[in-house]
Amino acid sequence: MTSTPPASSMRASVMTGVRTLEIEDRPVPTPAAYEVLIEVAAVGVCGSDVHYYREGRIGDFVVDEPMILGHELSGRIAAVGAGVDPGRIGQRVAVEPQHPCRRCTQCMAGRYNLCPDMKFYATPPVDGAFCRYVTIDADFAHPIPDSMSDEAAALLEPLSVAVTTMRKANIAPGSSILIAGAGPIGIITAQAARAFGAARIVVSDPVESRRERALTFGATEVIDPMTVDVAALDPQVDAFVDASGAVPAVQSGILAVGPAGRVVLVGMGADNYPLPISHIQNLEITVTGVFRYTDTWPAAIHLVSSGLVDLDRLVTGRYDLEHVADALDSDTDPASLKSIVVPT
Numbered sequence: 194m195t196s197t198p199p200a201s202s203m204r205a206s207v208m209t210g211v212r213t214l215e216i217e218d219r220p221v222p223t224p225a226a227y228e229v230l231i232e233v234a235a236v237g238v239c240g241s242d243v244h245y246y247r248e249g250r251i252g253d254f255v256v257d258e259p260m261i262l263g264h265e266l267s268g269r270i271a272a273v274g275a276g277v278d279p280g281r282i283g284q285r286v287a288v289e290p291q292h293p294c295r296r297c298t299q300c301m302a303g304r305y306n307l308c309p310d311m312k313f314y315a316t317p318p319v320d321g322a323f324c325r326y327v328t329i330d331a332d333f334a335h336p337i338p339d340s341m342s343d344e345a346a347a348l349l350e351p352l353s354v355a356v357t358t359m360r361k362a363n364i365a366p367g368s369s370i371l372i373a374g375a376g377p378i379g380i381i382t383a384q385a386a387r388a389f390g391a392a393r394i395v396v397s398d399p400v401e402s403r404r405e406r407a408l409t410f411g412a413t414e415v416i417d418p419m420t421v422d423v424a425a426l427d428p429q430v431d432a433f434v435d436a437s438g439a440v441p442a443v444q445s446g447i448l449a450v451g452p453a454g455r456v457v458l459v460g461m462g463a464d465n466y467p468l469p470i471s472h473i474q475n476l477e478i479t480v481t482g483v484f485r486y487t488d489t490w491p492a493a494i495h496l497v498s499s500g501l502v503d504l505d506r507l508v509t510g511r512y513d514l515e516h517v518a519d520a521l522d523s524d525t526d527p528a529s530l531k532s533i534v535v536p537t
Contacts, residue, residue, distance in 0.1 A: 509532065
């Protein structure tokens with residue numbers, strides 16, 4: 194039998210229009226047979242949340258009805274479905290915020306992040322986690338050690354993006370990497386690169402304070418792309434990761450990659466722009482993208498619990514449900530890195 198949830202209704206911050214949020218009472222969701230009900234402890238603010246809030250869309254994903262934002266989360270299992278061990282109730286977990294079909298060609302090939310029927314938190318029309326309770330497949334609620342804070346557990350989601358990026362970039366001990374952008378993803382990527390053994394970690398960003406901050410999070414050197422020709426980086430790097438979405442950064446970053454190197458596009462930028470094809474072709478450079486993640490939480494949990502990656506130090510602001518709008522606008526402050534919503 195499904196265990197009894199602690200309440201029948203909950204408060205939620207609901208996006209009802211562009212730059213419009215309202216606090217609503219919503220029913221507490223009931224976990225299906227192989228799901229768990231999570232009492233949310235912390236939710237990180239992601240750039241995608243900000244895009245939806247300010248523009249109402251990201252590419253083909255359009256918010257055309259009220260939706261709860263937020264997909265970087267941790268919490269405690271409050272109830273379980275009939276097919277889940279009730280002994281899990283009370284367990285602290287980090288949530289992998291996606292629900293693939295598990296039956297399509299992509300899922301069966303181990304690429305469930307590319308499932309065409311994916312239901313992903315805070316992606317229209319699926320609600321996210323700026324609320325008190327959510328449900329998720331039981332095996333996507335990953336147990337965390339007592340030593341890990343709720344905030345760090347929530348930020349395992351963006352760290353999972355960085356883990357996927359490191360795997361695609363083939364980062365190994367002794368590798369060199371260039372990262373464009375010293376925002377949250379760029380900083381987390383720099384930490385992941387260090388944890389994966391990169392010996393040279395170059396971070397490019399036009400803002401001096403961000404460059405200085407990158408040096409405290411694993412970068413071995415920083416450059417200002419407004420005054421330095423990134424394309425002429427010497428020696429060239431084994432891999433380039435774009436975490437900026439800026440077209441010039443992508444174009445110059447590719448040119449900084451040496452023979453048989455790899456380019457991983459993470460930042461959200463323009464849909465189309467020119468690339469240095471002859472450089473890519475003649476040096477046999479692999480160019481790929483990152484769309485979410487597959488099987489990354491165990492690795493991310495290890496990186497944090499072992500001390501190789503510090504996520505707590507990323508948190509620069511904390512907000513309750515009444516101030517989600519402030520959390521979403523916190524990126525306008527250059528000193529802001531990662532904001533957390535605590536939905537009490």
